[in-house]
Amino acid sequence: MDRPKRVDGSNLSAQDLDTLRSSVKGKVVVKGQSPEEEYRPLLERWNRMHIKEANIIVLPESEEDVSSTIKFVAEHNLDVAIASGRHTYSGPSSGYGLIIDMRNLRKVSVDVEKQTAVAQGGSLAGDIEAAAEDVGLRPVMGAVNATGCGGITTGGGIGNLSAQYGLVADNLLAARVALADGTIVVASDEENPDLFWGIRGGGSNFGLVTEFTYKLHKADPFVYSGFFMFSSDKIDACIDLMNVLHLDYIMKSNGKFACTGLTAIMGGNVIPGFLVWYDGPEEEGKKYIKPILDLGPIYPGSGAEVKRHTETTDWKQFEKMFPPEFNRLVGTTTQVSYPISTDIIKRTVQRFQEIVATRPENLSVSKLMFDLRDYSKVTSVPLDATAYANRREGCLIAVDLIWDQEELDKEMMQITKDFITQVRAWVKEDNEQKGVADVGAHVGATTLYALVSDGDEKLASVFGSNLGRMKELKRKYDPGMMWDKWYPVSPDAN
Template identity: 85%
Template sequence: MTRATRSDGSNLSSEALNALRSSVKGKVVVKGQSPEDEYRPLLERWNRMHIKEANIIVLPETEEDVSSTIKFVGEHNLDVAISSGRHTYSGPSSSYGLIIDLRNLRKVSVDENKMIAVAQGGCIAGDVEAAAEAVGLRPVMGAVNATGCGGITTGGGIGNLSAQHGLVADNLLAARVALADGRIVVASDEENQDLFWGIRGGGSNFGLVTEFTYKLHKADPQVFSGFFMFPPDKLDAYLELMNSMHQDYVMKSNGKFTCNGFLAIMGGNPIPGFLIWYDGPEEEGQKYIKPLLDLGPIYPGSGAEMKPHTLTTDWKQFEKMFPPQFNRLVGTSTQMNYPLSVDILKKTVEKFKDIVAAHPESLSVSKLLFDIRDYSKIASVPLDATAYANRREGCLIAADLIWDKEELDKEMLQVAKDFISQVRAWVKEDNQQKGIAEVGAHVAATTLYALVTDGDEKLVSVFGPNLGRMKELKRKYDPDMMWDKWYPVDPNHEATN
């Protein structure tokens, strides 16, 4: 069975567009018809490499608007994308056809007694965090508050609270989902359990989530958090410290201490650092950062301090690391078992250094990341409990290649693939030498984090043994593949693509 090519909507009649306008309360913006100062800002994305000039953008005001728009998409066989936070690496929120832009659906309500938050599908993480923090509660969200709830929840979602409470998806209690035929259904442990399984890690493969119900957790709003950066001559000691930080501090904190390594290249020299977060008072947090102070950071007096948790995820503190002209990105990732091979870490840094050296001005703000958080809570959930398949413990190694020139797009995508392939090869060889069979390749979990990837990896590398069940769900909920922007599962393709 061959899937019909979807239209970009450029040939829709005036009558059809007027019918769409009359069916929704929200605004319908049409390329070439709507004012440019209204149309152009709606195309903006965090990753400008994936900006596409959509022919139609619908901004729903209600859930009924979403349903009507989906029915219109189906009637005219349009290419469609879902836009929520627009903060993705691989560009699933963009389309040349029709975009369902949820930015006007951002209401959050918190039930303090039940400890739940109900968030509309266009919310970003910061909306939910702020509403919960106001009453002494906290949701599990990702690293930055600019991320859309839709992407981070359906994609899994890892953040500083994951060591205590699991993935963002693990804290989802229920969702309202708009299906490919326009129907709105509830997905939870009580209703449409199969769909609930699929939207927790399966992305937008099965529908558009119009509303999320999250579990909240009691917490002191204040946490101990900050950055520590080190001079280039401390690189070897920094890399050698990672195993100790993970084993002796992160893993002994009951999930309260997270420590993420990052590295930039400045003037041809590697500048390593740690981003730390401790869910407790400063006097306790100081014990966890002692090894970092002993290592000798560049600015020891400005490292960590007490601050509201919402400030630790505030995108504004990260924006200075991403100057506006550097707005084209590709993310790529893999994992390494503990204890980490310091030799591989050193080779990884050298490889990354060589990549930046090839385009020192264009790639100067690129980052290499070493996530040494405690993943045991995530890994404790059975692999088949949700569609999310990356439930294993290990260090997540990720590269953010960030550049400023459109002509470098194709080259950088290939560079990212080659880089992570080399790192995976080193990990696989190291595991073989240690007698660890098949680890580093796919066994019962993936070796990448699907929210930090270029969007072109093989499905089996993302969904692993859950792929077969996902195909069954796709046949049930979206057999014609309306939803095909984020690792789309083809229900009729049997190969392990």
């Protein structure tokens, strides 16, 4: 089907813009017309590589504003992007046309009796966590509170509580969704279940979520958490420990112990470490981190303590790992089956070290992460129950190449692509030896965590065996491809 190309809105007349302004209560900020000090900060993104000069930014104050803006977008065939927490690795919340920026819609209300939270579509994970913690409850969100619930929920969402309660999307009970014609509908198991299926892992392919209703979980607010780092000569020992940690500790903790292997760079050397998080008292937590302590971490600098769960997700503590001058990056992932081939991990770390050594100053805060989570709760949900396709037990390998200069963007993107392609080839070989398919036959699940990707992966790698249903739903809910920023599925293909 031929669709007219979406336009960036630079051709809109003053009268058109007045019509838009009068149809919404929220602010309409226009490039070249609104004051620069108002316009420019609205373009900021966590990953500065994806800052784009949008022509129009609408800041809705209500669901009606969202609806009116979408109708305007449809009438003028505008290019449109949705921004919530503005925290994506790739750039789907940026564009040259119109941005629907949800930052003013962050109200959260918690129902203590029902153990639910209703959050407006622009809420940050931290807004929901804080509101729930006040009354002894917790939502499932990701590792940091600054992430928008819009992106993380529609993309799947993994956090420390996922081993106990599943994905962020698995804890979604209902949503209100603004469709491509501006109408607002409810998506839940009872109403529009096909849409509900699609927004749990299908991203923004079918509409903009104006309100999320989440299941909350009763919990003590305190957890035992911290970080342990080691000298460079212990890299191999740390890698060798990963299978032990996974099999004998994480998988025996009833989902309470989550642990991420991490490499950071210090003084040009790769430093291994483990981020640990235990949902229980210190005495119990200490048993789970024993093998890490036995390996002799570096002090001072290493340690775990009892903290509020919301403290462990507080973005402020991670800011040190992402200094503002290093704000261009690409994140990408693949997953290796257990028991992990330590040889693959060692080769991956070795390659990472070589890459960083080519530009030690520019790449000095880059990271590699090895997510050693218990995925049995996530994989207990059938793969075709939601659009999310990465329901697989395995260690997620995440590459975060982070640099400081715009001139390096192209080169670094390419280096990261080549790097992950190489790692995937090793993993594929390993999977073949273990009889585990890369995508498809084994469990039909993908090995890519699409929320941490360069935005440029094949649709089959993102949606796996759910791609066919995604296409069907796209034909029903967005045949005109209004929502075309986060892994847009073409409705045309059979």
